[in-house]
Amino acid sequence: MQVSGQKELKEVLRRDIDVRDLAAEMKSLGVGGLGNELNHIFSMLVVPRFIPRAITREIRFKNKQGLILHGPPGTGKTSIARAIAKILNGKLQVVRGPEIFSQLTGSSEAKIREVFYSAINDLEAKGEESPLHVIVFDELDSISRQRGTNPFNTTGDRIVNQLLTMIDGYTSLSNILLIGTTNRIDLIDTALTRPGRVELHLKIGLPDEAGRLEILRINVKRLQWRGMIDPHLELQKIVTDTEGFSGADLEALIQTAYCNAMDRHVKSDISKTDWAAIIVVAPDIYRAVVALRTAKDCSAKG
Numbered sequence: 001m002q003v004s005g006q007k008e009l010k011e012v013l014r015r016d017i018d019v020r021d022l023a024a025e026m027k028s029l030g031v032g033g034l035g036n037e038l039n040h041i042f043s044m045l046v047v048p049r050f051i052p053r054a055i056t057r058e059i060r061f062k063n064k065q066g067l068i069l070h071g072p073p074g075t076g077k078t079s080i081a082r083a084i085a086k087i088l089n090g091k092l093q094v095v096r097g098p099e100i101f102s103q104l105t106g107s108s109e110a111k112i113r114e115v116f117y118s119a120i121n122d123l124e125a126k127g128e129e130s131p132l133h134v135i136v137f138d139e140l141d142s143i144s145r146q147r148g149t150n151p152f153n154t155t156g157d158r159i160v161n162q163l164l165t166m167i168d169g170y171t172s173l174s175n176i177l178l179i180g181t182t183n184r185i186d187l188i189d190t191a192l193t194r195p196g197r198v199e200l201h202l203k204i205g206l207p208d209e210a211g212r213l214e215i216l217r218i219n220v221k222r223l224q225w226r227g228m229i230d231p232h233l234e235l236q237k238i239v240t241d242t243e244g245f246s247g248a249d250l251e252a253l254i255q256t257a258y259c260n261a262m263d264r265h266v267k268s269d270i271s272k273t274d275w276a277a278i279i280v281v282a283p284d285i286y287r288a289v290v291a292l293r294t295a296k297d298c299s300a301k302g
C-alpha cells in the first residue's frame with residue numbers, strides 16, 4: 001500500500017472503484033445487501049492512508065488501526081473482510097481465533113507474533129512501497145476475551161496481552177490493516193476496542209427485504225446464466241417468505257433448492273445423466289424454505 005503519498009487513490013485500489021458507493025463494489029464481489037455504513041468505514045479507515053505522510057506527520061494524525069465487524073452468524077462479516085482486502089489489493093491473511101490456542105505455554109503468543117511477521121518483513125524490505133497486509137481475525141472473541149474473567153485459564157489473558165503488544169507496536173505502521181469478526185463484541189476485552197486501537201466497530205445485521213433480494217440475486221446468477229432456474233420464478237415472493245434469514249441461510253436455500261431439483265430429476269428416471277437439464281422451479285425453493293425454517297427453529301429452541 002502506498003504510504004508516501006505520491007500515488008492517487010485510484011492507482012492503489014484494485015480497480016477504478018466508486019469510493020462513494022462501497023456497497024455496490026461489495027455486491028460486484030458477491031456480498032450483497034449492505035447499507036451505506038460501509039462508506040463511513042471506508043472514509044475513516046482507508047482514505048486517510050492515502051494522505052501524504054508529510055501532512056499526517058505534521059498534524060499528528062494517526063491512522064485507525066482496524067475494524068471489528070460484528071453481528072449474527074452468517075451475515076457476511078468474513079466475506080466483507082475478504083472483499084475489503086481485494087478492493088485494496090491487500091495481502092490477505094485470515095486467522096481463525098480458535099487456531100491460535102495451544103496447550104504449550106508460550107506457543108499461542110508465538111502464533112500471534114507469527115501472524116504479523118510477513119507484514120513486518122515486507123515493511124523492512126520494501127519500506128513505504130510495502131503492500132498492504134490485511135490481517136483478519138475470524139471469531140476474534142475466542143482470542144480476546146476480557147482479561148481476568150477466568151482465573152483457571154490464563155492462556156487467554158496472555159494471548160490478549162500479546163495481541164495488544166503487536167497492535168501497539170505494529171499496526172500504526174501503515175502497511176497493516178486489522179479486521180476482526182465476531183458474533184459477541186460484548187465479550188471482547190475493552191482494551192482492544194478502545195479508541196486508538198481497534199476502535200471502528202460496524203454491526204452487520206440480518207438483511208432486510210431489499211438486502212435479501214440482492215443476496216438471492218447473487219446466488220441465482222450462475223443458475224440463470226446456465227438456464228438452470230425457472231426464468232419466471234418470483235424472487236420477491238421468496239424474499240417475503242425468508243424474513244430472519246441471513247446471507248448464509250439464503251445461500252443454503254438456493255443450494256438446497258438445487259439439490260431438491262436434482263432429486264426430482266433422478267427420481268423421474270434413475271438413468272438420467274443429463275445434469276445440465278436440471279431446472280430449479282418454485283416448489284424446489286419452497287421445500288428448501290420449509291426445511292431451513294424448521295432447522296432454524298429447532299436450533300433456536302436448542
Ligand SMILES: Nc1ncnc2c1ncn2[C@@H]1O[C@H](COP(=O)(O)OP(=O)(O)OP(=O)(O)O)[C@@H](O)[C@H]1O
Pocket residue numbers: 030031032033034071072073074075076077078079080181182183215218246247248249251
Ligand atoms: N451479505 C451476503 N451476501 C452474499 N453472501 C453472503 C452474505 N452473507 C453471507 N453470505 C454467504 O454466507 C456464507 C457465510 O458468510 P460469512 O462467513 O462471511 O459470514 P460470517 O458473518 O462471517 O459468519 P460467522 O459469524 O458465522 O462466522 C458465505 O458463503 C457467504 O458467501
